[in-house]
Amino acid sequence: MNIHPNKKNRFKISLLNKKEFTITCELVPGRGSGSKAQDKLLAFAEKAALRKQIQALSITENAGGHPALSPDVLGREIIRLGIDPLVHLTCKDRNRNQLESRLFAHGREGIHNLLVMGGDYPRYGFKGFAKPVFDLDTVQLIKMVDEITKGFEIEKNAPGGGVKLSPIPFFKGCVISPFKKLEAELMTQYFKLHKKVVAGADFVITQVGFDARKFDEVIRYMRQNGLNVPILGNVYIPSKAVVSVMHQGLVPGCVVTDKLMLMYEEESRLPDKGKKNRLIRAAGLLAILRGLGFDGVHIGGSGLTCEDIEFVLEKGEKFYPDWRQLAREFSFPQENGFYYYEPDHKTGLNTDVPTDRHKSIPERSAGYRFNRQVHKMVFDEKGWLYRPARTIFRKISGTSLEKLFTQFEYLIKFIGFECRMCGDCTLSETAFLCPQSQCAKYLLNGPCGGSRNGWCEVYPFVRRCIYVRAYERLKSFGEEERLRDNIVLPVDWSLNRKSSWINYFSA
Numbered sequence: 001m002n003i004h005p006n007k008k009n010r011f012k013i014s015l016l017n018k019k020e021f022t023i024t025c026e027l028v029p030g031r032g033s034g035s036k037a038q039d040k041l042l043a044f045a046e047k048a049a050l051r052k053q054i055q056a057l058s059i060t061e062n063a064g065g066h067p068a069l070s071p072d073v074l075g076r077e078i079i080r081l082g083i084d085p086l087v088h089l090t091c092k093d094r095n096r097n098q099l100e101s102r103l104f105a106h107g108r109e110g111i112h113n114l115l116v117m118g119g120d121y122p123r124y125g126f127k128g129f130a131k132p133v134f135d136l137d138t139v140q141l142i143k144m145v146d147e148i149t150k151g152f153e154i155e156k157n158a159p160g161g162g163v164k165l166s167p168i169p170f171f172k173g174c175v176i177s178p179f180k181k182l183e184a185e186l187m188t189q190y191f192k193l194h195k196k197v198v199a200g201a202d203f204v205i206t207q208v209g210f211d212a213r214k215f216d217e218v219i220r221y222m223r224q225n226g227l228n229v230p231i232l233g234n235v236y237i238p239s240k241a242v243v244s245v246m247h248q249g250l251v252p253g254c255v256v257t258d259k260l261m262l263m264y265e266e267e268s269r270l271p272d273k274g275k276k277n278r279l280i281r282a283a284g285l286l287a288i289l290r291g292l293g294f295d296g297v298h299i300g301g302s303g304l305t306c307e308d309i310e311f312v313l314e315k316g317e318k319f320y321p322d323w324r325q326l327a328r329e330f331s332f333p334q335e336n337g338f339y340y341y342e343p344d345h346k347t348g349l350n351t352d353v354p355t356d357r358h359k360s361i362p363e364r365s366a367g368y369r370f371n372r373q374v375h376k377m378v379f380d381e382k383g384w385l386y387r388p389a390r391t392i393f394r395k396i397s398g399t400s401l402e403k404l405f406t407q408f409e410y411l412i413k414f415i416g417f418e419c420r421m422c423g424d425c426t427l428s429e430t431a432f433l434c435p436q437s438q439c440a441k442y443l444l445n446g447p448c449g450g451s452r453n454g455w456c457e458v459y460p461f462v463r464r465c466i467y468v469r470a471y472e473r474l475k476s477f478g479e480e481e482r483l484r485d486n487i488v489l490p491v492d493w494s495l496n497r498k499s500s501w502i503n504y505f506s507a
C-alpha cells in the first residue's frame with residue numbers, strides 16, 4: 001500500500017494544464033544531516049507550502065558530484081509539509097538494481113515526481129574521489145522508470161519472473177542543454193532529447209542559461225519535431241561567486257560569457273551587491289519564457305528566500321506584456337556559437353528556418369571508412385562475409401578455441417579502439433569510438449550536458465567529447481541522425497570479458 005495513496009499530484013496537474021504556468025524551485029541539500037543550511041531549506045519549504053505559489057520543490061542529488069544528504073529524506077519531509085517534491089534521480093552513484101530498489105521505495109513513500117539525469121561526475125568524497133557508476137544512462141533509466149510506471153514485467157528467467165508488478169504513478173522529467181557552442185554538441189543534445197521522450201519522459205527542464213535566443217530555439221525545435229511534452233525554462237539566479245566559477249568553466253554545462261561576468265562585476269559594487277538587479281533580471285527571463293510559450297519555470301540560485309521568489313514572480317507578471325523587448329536584451333551569446341535556426345533580426349530570436357548544416361561536411365577519416373566497411377561486410381546480415389563469419393564463430397563457441405579467440409579479439413580491439421572487453425559491443429552505434437574507454441560516464445545514448453567547446457567535461461583540453469567525434473564521423477557520411485534514432489540497451493554484464501563477436505553471432 002502506498003503511504004500517500006490518495007494524494008493529488010499538484011505539480012503534475014499544473015504542468016499538464018495548458019492554462020497554468022508552473023513554478024518549481026530548486027533546493028540543494030548540503031553534506032551532513034542536521035546543518036543550519038538544511039534547517040533553512042525546510043523553513044523555506046514550510047513557507048512555500050503555505051504561500052502556494054510554487055507547485056514543486058526540486059531536490060538535487062549529490063550536486064556537483066559531491067556527497068550530500070539524500071534527496072529522498074528531504075522529499076519525505078517536504079511531502080509532510082504539504083508541497084510536492086521533485087526528486088532528482090541520477091545514474092552516477094548507483095547501478096541499475098539499486099536504482100530499481102530506490103524506485104520501489106519512492107513508490108511506497110509517495111515520491112512520484114522525478115527528474116531523471118545522468119548526474120555530475122563524482123568528485124570529492126570519503127578519502128578521495130568516488131568511483132563513477134553510470135551503469136545506466138539517462139535514456140535507459142527513463143525507460144526503466146517508464147516500465148515501472150506502467151507495471152513492471154519481471155523477465156521470465158529471473159527469480160520470481162513472469163510476474164507483472166503493480167504500476168507506480170511516476171511523473172518523470174529530463175533535462176536538455178541547448179546552450180552549446182558547437183553544432184556537434186548541440187545536435188547530439190537534441191538527438192538525445194528525442195530518445196528521452198521516446199523512452200517515456202513526461203516533461204523537460206532546460207539547463208541553466210543566459211541567452212533568450214537559445215531558449216527560443218529549444219521550444220521551437222520541440223514543436224517543429226513533434227516532441228510534445230511540457231517544458232520548464234531554467235531561471236537561475238547565481239551569486240557573484242557562483243557566476244565567476246561558471247565563467248571560469250568550472251560548472252559543467254553552464255556558460256557565463258565575458259559580457260555577463262562584467263555586468264556582475266559592476267553590479268557587485270552596489271550597496272546590495274547587485275542582488276536586486278539579479279532578481280529583476282530573473283523576473284525578466286521569467287516573462288520572456290512565458291511569452292515564448294514555456295509551460296513554467298524552474299527557479300534556482302544560492303541563498304534565495306521565499307520573499308525573493310515572490311518578488312521575481314510579481315515582477316515577472318508586471319514585465320510580461322513587454323517580454324519581446326526584454327528578449328532582445330537578455331542576450332549573452334557565446335562567440336560564434338551554433339544555432340539550430342537562422343536568426344530573426346526583427347525579434348533577436350529565431351526564424352522557423354533551420355540553419356543549413358550541410359554547408360560544411362567533415363572530412364572522412366581513413367580509419368573510420370575502413371571500420372565502417374569491415375563492419376558492413378561482416379556484421380551486417382546483407383554483408384558478403386556475414387554467413388561464413390556466423391558459421392565460423394558459432395563453431396568456435398564453447399570449444400577449447402574460444403579462450404584463444406577471445407584474446408585475439410581483445411588484442412585487435414584494444415589496439416584499434418581501446419576496448420575494455422565488456423563483451424556487449426556497441427562500437428558500431430558510436431562511430432567506432434568505445435564508450436567504455438572514451439566516455440568518462442560510459443554513455444551509450446548520447447552526450448551528457450557537460451561538454452564545453454567540444455571538450456569532455458571530465459578531461460577538458462585533453463579529450464574531445466566522444467559524441468562530438470561520433471557526430472563528425474557520421475556526418476561525413478550523412479548518417480549523423482543515427483544518433484537520434486536507435487536507443488541502445490544497457491550493457492549486459494554477464495558477457496563481460498567474453499568474445500563480443502561470438503556473443504553477437506550466437507544470439
Ligand code: SF4
Pocket residue numbers: 438439440441442443446447448449450451455456457458464465466467
Ligand atoms: S565524453 Fe562527452 S558524454 Fe562522455 S562524459 Fe565526457 S562530455 Fe560527457
